[in-house]
Amino acid sequence: MGVSSLSRDNSLVRLFKWIYAGFDRTIFMGLKFTIPTKFVSPLGFLGMLTFVVFIILGITGAFLMLWYEPILDRAWDSVEKINDTIPYGFHMRNIHYHASNAMVMLAILHMYYQFFSGRYKIRNEMLWVTGVLLGVLTILEAFTGYDIIFSERAELAISIAASLTNSIPILGPDMMNAFFGSGFHDFVLRFYAFHVFFLPIVLLGLMVVHFPRFLVFDVPMVMAVAGAIMLTGGVFPIDLGLKFDPNVPPGITVPEWYLTGLYAFLRSAFDKFTTGVAWPGLFIFTLLIMPFIDKYKKFSWKDRPIISALGITSIAQIIVTTYWGFYIDPDRTKSLLERLMIDPIFLYTVMVLLVPLSFGFTYLMIKIAKNAEANAKKQKPSEKNPIQLPAKWLYILFVALIGFQVYLNIAAYYAVLDGMKNYSLFLIGILMLVFAGMFHLYRYGRGLSKSNVEIVTTNKRKFIFPSIGGSKRKSLEDRSTSMDPSKIGPTEDNPLLSSTEKKDIPVPEIGTHKGGKSSPMYSKDTSPTDTRNADIDLPENSVSKTKINKQSQTSNLDQNVRSFPYDKLNDGQKRDDAFVETTRDGDKSTPVR
Amino acid sequence: MSQRQPPKVDGGKISRRDFLKLLAAAGTVMTFTPFVEWGKFLPNPRESNEERSKVVLPDGSQANVNTFKVNHAEAVVYPLSEDPVLNEEAFRTWQFIRLPPELGGEKNDATAFRMYSMVCLHLWCLWKYWPEDGRKRGECPCHGSMYDPLTGEAFAGPASLQAPPSNVLPSLDLEVDDEGNIWIKPPNWSPSGNGVVGYGRFLA
Numbered sequence: 001m002g003v004s005s006l007s008r009d010n011s012l013v014r015l016f017k018w019i020y021a022g023f024d025r026t027i028f029m030g031l032k033f034t035i036p037t038k039f040v041s042p043l044g045f046l047g048m049l050t051f052v053v054f055i056i057l058g059i060t061g062a063f064l065m066l067w068y069e070p071i072l073d074r075a076w077d078s079v080e081k082i083n084d085t086i087p088y089g090f091h092m093r094n095i096h097y098h099a100s101n102a103m104v105m106l107a108i109l110h111m112y113y114q115f116f117s118g119r120y121k122i123r124n125e126m127l128w129v130t131g132v133l134l135g136v137l138t139i140l141e142a143f144t145g146y147d148i149i150f151s152e153r154a155e156l157a158i159s160i161a162a163s164l165t166n167s168i169p170i171l172g173p174d175m176m177n178a179f180f181g182s183g184f185h186d187f188v189l190r191f192y193a194f195h196v197f198f199l200p201i202v203l204l205g206l207m208v209v210h211f212p213r214f215l216v217f218d219v220p221m222v223m224a225v226a227g228a229i230m231l232t233g234g235v236f237p238i239d240l241g242l243k244f245d246p247n248v249p250p251g252i253t254v255p256e257w258y259l260t261g262l263y264a265f266l267r268s269a270f271d272k273f274t275t276g277v278a279w280p281g282l283f284i285f286t287l288l289i290m291p292f293i294d295k296y297k298k299f300s301w302k303d304r305p306i307i308s309a310l311g312i313t314s315i316a317q318i319i320v321t322t323y324w325g326f327y328i329d330p331d332r333t334k335s336l337l338e339r340l341m342i343d344p345i346f347l348y349t350v351m352v353l354l355v356p357l358s359f360g361f362t363y364l365m366i367k368i369a370k371n372a373e374a375n376a377k378k379q380k381p382s383e384k385n386p387i388q389l390p391a392k393w394l395y396i397l398f399v400a401l402i403g404f405q406v407y408l409n410i411a412a413y414y415a416v417l418d419g420m421k422n423y424s425l426f427l428i429g430i431l432m433l434v435f436a437g438m439f440h441l442y443r444y445g446r447g448l449s450k451s452n453v454e455i456v457t458t459n460k461r462k463f464i465f466p467s468i469g470g471s472k473r474k475s476l477e478d479r480s481t482s483m484d485p486s487k488i489g490p491t492e493d494n495p496l497l498s499s500t501e502k503k504d505i506p507v508p509e510i511g512t513h514k515g516g517k518s519s520p521m522y523s524k525d526t527s528p529t530d531t532r533n534a535d536i537d538l539p540e541n542s543v544s545k546t547k548i549n550k551q552s553q554t555s556n557l558d559q560n561v562r563s564f565p566y567d568k569l570n571d572g573q574k575r576d577d578a579f580v581e582t583t584r585d586g587d588k589s590t591p592v593r
Numbered sequence: 594m595s596q597r598q599p600p601k602v603d604g605g606k607i608s609r610r611d612f613l614k615l616l617a618a619a620g621t622v623m624t625f626t627p628f629v630e631w632g633k634f635l636p637n638p639r640e641s642n643e644e645r646s647k648v649v650l651p652d653g654s655q656a657n658v659n660t661f662k663v664n665h666a667e668a669v670v671y672p673l674s675e676d677p678v679l680n681e682e683a684f685r686t687w688q689f690i691r692l693p694p695e696l697g698g699e700k701n702d703a704t705a706f707r708m709y710s711m712v713c714l715h716l717w718c719l720w721k722y723w724p725e726d727g728r729k730r731g732e733c734p735c736h737g738s739m740y741d742p743l744t745g746e747a748f749a750g751p752a753s754l755q756a757p758p759s760n761v762l763p764s765l766d767l768e769v770d771d772e773g774n775i776w777i778k779p780p781n782w783s784p785s786g787n788g789v790v791g792y793g794r795f796l797a
């Protein structure tokens with residue numbers, strides 16, 4: 001398999017490497033995983049975090065399946081049993097519940113980040129469209145999840161969903177019959193099937209299409225998210241609600257936060273189809289076609305005022321309607337209907353008024369941002385000195401953290417013994433966060449110890465990813481051979497420079513392996529005709545190849561190129577990113593070695 | 594996006610290739626046609642009994658015109674199942690009402706009674722009949738839809754704003770035998786018949 005045993009690897013490491021090399025023949029070859037060696041803004045890999053939370057949900061959900069019974073009169077009781085009597089059932093359930101919220105939240109943030117950074121332009125329409133579908137399905141997945149508890153609130157949610165489905169012209173009633181069956185007994189069973197199988201399978205399938213080939217897996221951030229989920233579960237444990245009893249009228253309940261926006265519309269008692277199906281449908285449709293109506297040549301939100309204003313407007317509308325959906329007139333003397341009704345004229349007036357406000361606000365923001373940019377250009381970028389932690393302190397801190405972990409372990413264990421389940425969940429959450437910090441410390445220390453190999457400078461914005469991907473980079477250069485790298489004046493913001501020098505980037509390495517370039521395993525090159533990365537090219541409409549050639553003569557790049565979001569290149573190119581970061585920070589001539 | 598050539602229709606002749614494509618398409622359609630019908634796997638149609646069935650009150654007895662109080666209502670399960678779980682199904686709960694005197698509730702025949710699905714047509718809460726003076730109507734606890742006990746039509750609240758058939762409750766036809774026992778006639782679960790639970794009924 002091309003793995004020659006190096007004397008310094010023990011047999012376990014060799015086994016791992018052998019397995020790793022085996023992936024050469026599998027579909028995973030196309031994927032490139034990178035583990036950043038320095039802190040990177042999580043905005044760029046929110047999608048990965050969403051995926052990680054999805055996996056957490058899959059695992060905890062599978063365990064919940066061992067006890068949950070999707071039967072009309074037992075569903076709620078089985079959840080109660082999980083929550084109250086099954087050992088660690090409380091933990092599982094709370095992680096599952098809070099992770100579902102986190103997943104929806106992360107997916108939304110991820111979408112908006114993609115939106116404002118304009119990443120969908122770089123031939124990423126496919127990722128965007130599948131992303132919108134993923135977002136919708138994610139909400140459906142969460143929705144079916146909280147319905148199968150079959151509490152009062154769940155029952156209300158199901159009936160709302162079913163009557164909305166029913167309200168769809170022509171197909172509605174048949175669709176309702178098909179998806180919901182007839183009656184609550186069918187609903188619970190079917191929603192369960194959707195929740196644990198149909199939707200996750202479709203989600204996974206879409207993810208295969210959605211994932212770019214270059215993915216960032218940032219261990220500290222992943223652990224921090226996991227820790228935050230547990231911590232929230234410890235502080236705000238989810239209740240069971242009241243068991244649904246068809247003969248007891250349910251009290252006022254409000255759906256989960258990601259649906260209250262919709263709920264506000266429903267409460268305006270306007271036509272069900274318009275408010276509950278057509279409006280959200282229109283919103284989703286607008287999102288879907290966004291990359292096709294965004295004709296700006298540039299990427300940054302500052303250069304796309306109308307699109308950015310649209311984005312801000314949508315956020316404002318979401319916030320207002322979400323809040324409105326939650327709000328229920330506390331005056332108990334009024335009738336229920338009065339308390340719940342939202343005057344449609346009022347609601348729609350506010351929504352319409354929000355539009356010019358949001359546009360104005362966005363305009364202002366863009367003005368300010370541009371000014372700030374201009375000012376920043378005038379001043380010399382100040383060299384930031386990151387905190388330098390001497391090795392000795394690093395070790396002390398490490399030991400202290402491990403000690404703290406021991407303490408947390410014991411405390412969490414005793415908390416369970418004492419029946420303080422939420423406290424133990426809280427502590428385990430902290431444990432995760434401590435691990436996140438430790439890992440960060442570890443990679444920091446590792447960076448210090450081999451600074452001249454991997455870490456380029458002390459500027460904290462610079463980072464290199466030791467990629468676990470198998471092959472050397474292919475670069476743009478292969479395709480635009482007329483370009484002479486030497487002619488390119490290294491400029492800030494010059495992506496071309498990075499493209500041409502990619503081959504200088506050290507061959508990836510992992511874990512215990514210390515050799516950098518020389519490992520036979522990693523230098524095993526894929527065939528020279530390999531073009532896997534060759535399409536990591538610039539967006540067609542903004543930077544054509546001919547343009548590249550022209551521009552390469554002069555370092556004076558066209559604005560389009562300048563505004564190109566290097567660090568957001570779809571195809572991941574995280575290592576490029578690292579490189580670009582380097583050049584961008586004004587460290588002009590240091591090639592990455 | 595590759596630009597597609599418009600199909601060549603030179604003089605109405607189709608090329609051999611296009612003809613082949615047509616055949617292949619037709620074959621594919623034919624192959625998968627039967628599966629459209631398989632969609633019937635999904636819905637769970639309500640069983641329709643061919644025979645009349647008893648109105649079974651919560652205490653287990655059959656409702657009788659001689660004993661059931663005027664201006665009074667009970668929740669009745671229909672169709673009653675052997676399976677206690679299914680009997681808890683909201684979609685099987687019906688409000689069995691004896692009308693107040695002013696609406697003819699004192700007569701000793703089937704016209705004094707009504708039986709409506711308890712599933713509110715708005716968002717499926719379970720409404721019920723309130724016999725108090727000044728109310729004497731069905732009221733939904735969720736968003737306040739109100740139902741006319743005489744016809745089952747919503748006259749206030751969100752359900753009343755819905756287009757027919759979603760503003761009238763499904764209802765069951767009743768008959769009374771010689772001993773005064775009340776029976777439910779075999780229903781026709783369609784909007785123009787007895788209605789669809791959770792969806793509605795056209796007023797005849």
Ligand code: HEM
Pocket residue numbers: 043044045046047048049050051054107108110111114119120124127128129130131132133134135136138207210211212215216287568569570571572
């Ligand atoms: C189920 C939820 C989702 C998952 C698991 C997911 C996962 C991912 C992952 C792992 C990436 C790689 C880059 C990164 O880590 O950020 C990515 C990229 C992307 N996602 Fe998502 N995503 C989800 C939802 C969405 C939604 C709702 C949208 C927007 C409509 C979206 C649009 C995009 C776009 C445009 C990219 C390309 C970014 C780039 O490569 O630079 N995704 N997604």
Ligand code: FES
Pocket residue numbers: 713714715716717718733734735736737738750751752
């Ligand atoms: S569910 Fe009955 S009024 Fe809304």
